[in-house]
Amino acid sequence: xxxALAGQxxxxxxTTIDKQDDNFDLPKALRLYYKNGNSLAEIAEILNTPRxxxxxxxxxxxxxxxxxxxxxxxxxxxxxxxDAAEYKLVCKMLDTDTIEKSTLNNAAYAFxxxxxxxxxxxxLSTSNISAVELHASISDLQAQAAKLRSQL
Numbered sequence: 001x002x003x004a005l006a007g008q009x010x011x012x013x014x015t016t017i018d019k020q021d022d023n024f025d026l027p028k029a030l031r032l033y034y035k036n037g038n039s040l041a042e043i044a045e046i047l048n049t050p051r052x053x054x055x056x057x058x059x060x061x062x063x064x065x066x067x068x069x070x071x072x073x074x075x076x077x078x079x080x081x082x083d084a085a086e087y088k089l090v091c092k093m094l095d096t097d098t099i100e101k102s103t104l105n106n107a108a109y110a111f112x113x114x115x116x117x118x119x120x121x122x123x124l125s126t127s128n129i130s131a132v133e134l135h136a137s138i139s140d141l142q143a144q145a146a147k148l149r150s151q152l
Contacts, residue, residue, distance in 0.1 A: 024049060024057050033058060034068055082118040089114055 032038040044051040092098050093107040
């Protein structure tokens with residue numbers, strides 16, 4: 001790397017460090033990095049800011065998070081991962097040693113939480129809706145539609 005380029009990067013970095021209240025959009029930068037898969041250079045271009053600024057500002061957050069590939073793998077396999085967690089909890093709840101060492105209520109609560117999340121992940125309802133309530137709602141909507149039609 002040339003001395004001029006190294007000096008420019010250091011100047012950009014110093015400016016970024018000194019500029020704590022700048023207009024850098026960290027949430028947008030993180031979305032671009034994690035959700036869209038943009039590189040630091042691409043993010044810098046989109047945000048119209050030096051690449052060194054993007055690098056510096058993202059580093060504090062990126063140090064706390066797993067690599068993007070791991071997050072992508074989790075996102076792509078979330079339902080299967082939750083299925084596996086649910087299965088392990090069911091096995092643990094049925095294990096004689098676990099039942100003797102801990103309260104069944106704790107294991108049942110953990111199972112309920114995982115099962116609820118798994119149903120949400122699969123697009124299923126997490127609560128039961130009675131047929132009577134559903135019929136009443138449909139009847140109300142039909143009455144409102146009829147009223148609106150008559151006003152036309």
